[in-house]
Amino acid sequence: MERHSLFEGRIHLYRRPGTNRWHCSTSLNGTEHRTSTRQEILEEAKVWAEAWYFALRGQSDAGLLGKGKTFEEAAEQFRREYPILTEGQRSERY
Numbered sequence: 001m002e003r004h005s006l007f008e009g010r011i012h013l014y015r016r017p018g019t020n021r022w023h024c025s026t027s028l029n030g031t032e033h034r035t036s037t038r039q040e041i042l043e044e045a046k047v048w049a050e051a052w053y054f055a056l057r058g059q060s061d062a063g064l065l066g067k068g069k070t071f072e073e074a075a076e077q078f079r080r081e082y083p084i085l086t087e088g089q090r091s092e093r094y
Contacts, residue, residue, distance in 0.1 A: 006046060011053050013037070013045055024049035028060050031067060 004013040012025045022045035025034040033056060039045040059065040069077075 004042070004046075006049060007053070011049050013042070013049055022049075024052060026053055026056065028056055028065065031065075 001017060002015045005011065006013065010026055013022050014025075015022050020040045022037045022039050022042065023034065024037055024045070025032060027033070035052060037045040037048040037052075039048050056065065
């Protein structure tokens, strides 16, 4: 996997095997954030990743960056919705 770092390792750019597009990741306030840059050229991906990082930093500084749901919360929501999604066609055991 091809990798590059920006801003003294604060942003990580990488390209997964089998794809031409670059992805980026960073850690803010102990939370990992990842996204696709949707770019195939490294220099364009670097510019995109920098803009994304500064947008995240701005959201974090303004207190707008939420943590999202925990796995337990998502699992509980799935348990509530499972009977509706399957319309009674599958056993709850699955």
